[in-house]
Amino acid sequence: MATEIIVLGAKGRMGSTIARLADNDPDYALCAVIEREGNTDGLEVYSTFVSTNLQDALLKYPSAVVIDFTVPKVSLDTVKCCKEVGGKAVIGTTGFSSEELSYLKENSKDISLLWAPNMSVGINVLLKILPQLVKILGEKYDLEISEIHHKFKKDAPSGTALKLAQCLAEARGVDLDKVGKFCRHGIIGERSSEEIGVQTLRGGDVVGDHTVYFLGPGERIEITHRAHSRETFAQGALRAAKWLAHQKPGKLYSMSDVLN
Known part of the structure; x- marks a missing residue:
């Protein structure tokens, strides 16, 4: 069964790569692509649900795994949203402060959450x-x-x-x-x-x-x-999402958990 994927920041350097790979791989179902208000032009190429609201996408596809390579503030909002509606998330964002990482760890007790600064x-x-x-x-x-x-x-x-x-x-x-x-x-x-x-x-x-x-x-x-291409990280993120789809909350997972 294909792993359902929601890509946040789908027009970014990493987001666009992940969305493209997921859209062309039968192991994944690209359920939704999310971008900020006024930046969704061109996303119709994916023939999937396009939105500026992650919560709408999660309510529509509750089994999907969110993949987020954005910025710390947005990623923290992603975690908050997943906690509110019961979603799962793979976070590849870097630049978190120690307090922000503590926030991820704390919320991983309630939602299935994986963070890795490098997915390769x-x-x-x-x-x-x-x-x-x-x-x-x-x-x-x-x-x-x-x-x-x-x-x-x-x-x-x-x-x-x-x-x-x-x-x-x-x-x-x-x-x-x-x-x-x-x-x-x-x-x-x-x-x-x-x-x-x-x-x-x-x-x-x-x-x-x-x-x-x-x-x-x-x-x-x-x-x-x-890294010769961002596809290296994108493939790792998709692999992590497929793995996370079957994991329960309890810890902040990493790529080490996926590879083991």
Whole structure:
């Protein structure tokens, strides 16, 4: 049976990709596409329910999974709406504050909710193997991350870079809020062994590049993930939605849960 999908922000870079893929894949039924008031022109190409109101779509298709790659404020409204009418949601939005993430976790007790800053299978496999490298290489290896995205991206560092940094910090048993270095400028002194650096580059139309560095005595290891197309993330989001459609509330699910 096809998984019913509602795409929020259907004219955005990610939303349009997800809607197109869902509309052309028999494993999914694109039930509705949602956009803000005055921005729905062209969405009739999908031959589905077009609306500016998510609640209307959820009431019409109560079994559908909402996929939301928008901005934090809109995504929080999505969660609120799902809670009010009993919907399920896959959230790929980045840039949440710690308080906003706490809101997602709290509401995941009542609705089936999945959040991941990166939906690609490759990145989520990387998150599984990085802790092993940290432990095997030991404390003599300095940990750094660089990320590059297109010039239109609004948040920095990327949600993926932060997730990678948190993964490294947890493997080291340290608090990223205390050891993270997100900008270096001027006479800053020697690098401490505890630091985890996260550096941001923006420009052009780069979909997303992330490199994790293990900088040791006499050698270095670089692990790079490059997303060649937004379809990588869109396919992951659809896979997550298919999985979430059969899950009950109780925790804030992640791509790790899907892959396991």
